[in-house]
Amino acid sequence: MTIGFSSRKASVGAGASVTSVASVSCALCVVGVLALAPAAVAAQPGADPLGPGRSALAPHPSQLYRPGTQVRPRAGAPGVPEVSALSWLIADARSGEVLAAHDAHRRLPPASTLKTLFALTVLPVLPGGIEHEVGDEELLDVGPGSSLVGVQEGVSYPLSDLWRGVFLSSGNDAVRVLAGLNGGWRATSRQMQEKARSLGARDTRVTSPDGYDSEGQVSSAYDLAIFGRAGLRNADFAGYCRTLEAKFPAGGGWTFPIRNTNRLLTGDDGVEPYEGLLGIKNGYTSNAGYTLVTGAHRGSRTLVVTVMNPQDGNPSAVYEEARSLLDWGFDAAGRVDPVGSLDALRARPRSGPDPVPVARATTAPEESGPGWLAVWTVLGAAGAGAGAVALALRLAGVRVE
CATH class of the missing domain: 3.40.710.10 (DD-peptidase/beta-lactamase superfamily)
Structure with a gap:
């Protein structure tokens, strides 16, 4: 798989290939996110394959x-x-x-x-x-x-x-x-x-x-x-x-x-x-x-x-x-x-963002969506990947217009 930029122009020094450098760096970014995201999602209670809020032992x-x-x-x-x-x-x-x-x-x-x-x-x-x-x-x-x-x-x-x-x-x-x-x-x-x-x-x-x-x-x-x-x-x-x-x-x-x-x-x-x-x-x-x-x-x-x-x-x-x-x-x-x-078919109200994500991470949330701990983990991985891209481009002497 090849990962490249859009059609914007770039000047490259010392004969370096923007596409190849960016490909490697972005691939590292994606791999990092994909590697960490499943672990983060699996850590939250809502990641039950049987559905939100039910354990594998609960009746369907x-x-x-x-x-x-x-x-x-x-x-x-x-x-x-x-x-x-x-x-x-x-x-x-x-x-x-x-x-x-x-x-x-x-x-x-x-x-x-x-x-x-x-x-x-x-x-x-x-x-x-x-x-x-x-x-x-x-x-x-x-x-x-x-x-x-x-x-x-x-x-x-x-x-x-x-x-x-x-x-x-x-x-x-x-x-x-x-x-x-x-x-x-x-x-x-x-x-x-x-x-x-x-x-x-x-x-x-x-x-x-x-x-x-x-x-x-x-x-x-x-x-x-x-x-x-x-x-x-x-x-x-x-x-x-x-x-x-x-x-x-x-x-x-x-x-x-x-x-x-x-x-x-x-x-x-x-x-x-x-x-x-x-x-x-x-x-x-x-x-x-x-x-x-x-x-x-x-x-x-x-x-x-x-x-x-x-x-x-x-x-x-x-x-x-x-x-x-x-x-x-x-x-x-x-x-x-x-x-x-008797609660199995009852609609659960959607809750807004938790104003105290740290406190939420120490409890077992009932929401089925990603918890804040998972969100911060994934975002951290993405940030690390983005930093890798910037560093690689800088070392290659890339200037993007």
Whole structure:
């Protein structure tokens, strides 16, 4: 390979060849850079061939796209319970590690579990302290057969009551009013879609914010677990979803009681309450079947479980199958390796240049781009090569015009 200058003219003394001198010197420069750059890049944590931030032992995100049950047991780990759900997932809420899953990314109708995404999207802009009087046309488009909490036109509601109606009674009427205050049904659907993508939930398509059966509306056990985990980190969300019962305004100073429809939380209809349950959200439609995203806390561990459309046929199956998965998750703690992460598909924000490169070089940066130590190493090599070129030219008596 020959490395030369551009077509600029040069005067050479003592018969020296500019091209030959420059070729040798620039070749040394390039060799130095190429020799040092791989070492510098290899020294930084982001140079993982499997992708940024993952070690060779970490599961590849595609593992959860494989059909069937995915689990990586160690010696002595308990066997995963057999459940009839079309799709399910169990994850550690703190770390986001997926402990086991079955068809985690299978796209299915979510029913009212989609209200978790609705709350994540709208609750921050419509907190409970606001009060609103429901107008004549705000409830006109509630779908037939919807679950209702009993919102009435002409009654003034603190938004905290409407949110309790969403979480406890799965009230599509309350969702309709809140979505209207948020800019409308279509605007809320778009915002929910954007929120899902920002969280790394790529299986979800929103067409009806309340979870009502609507053409094309789908989610997955993976995505719903993301929403449930994010919700538990929001104090208002977490407070609403674990509330057992409340009083709902009926107008004229009257109220009536409402009770959470999550039987695993309340113990209703013969379902034994689960110790340490944190609630979250259940759902049902004729198209989706029974769905549930729930969480529980024991000791220092918090788990999130999603169960979608059990084929058992018993209305309580979704709760009992969630119970068995939670029991397995607590029992398997420390005895299984993760099969994925709820953060695997989440976009990482790009960070700007570090104002203190020395401090950064002593830590393990999370960015996938070259670290400052690598940058300075490569630049130093380039500078040394450039110096070699200048020295060679000077010794050869070269004058460049």
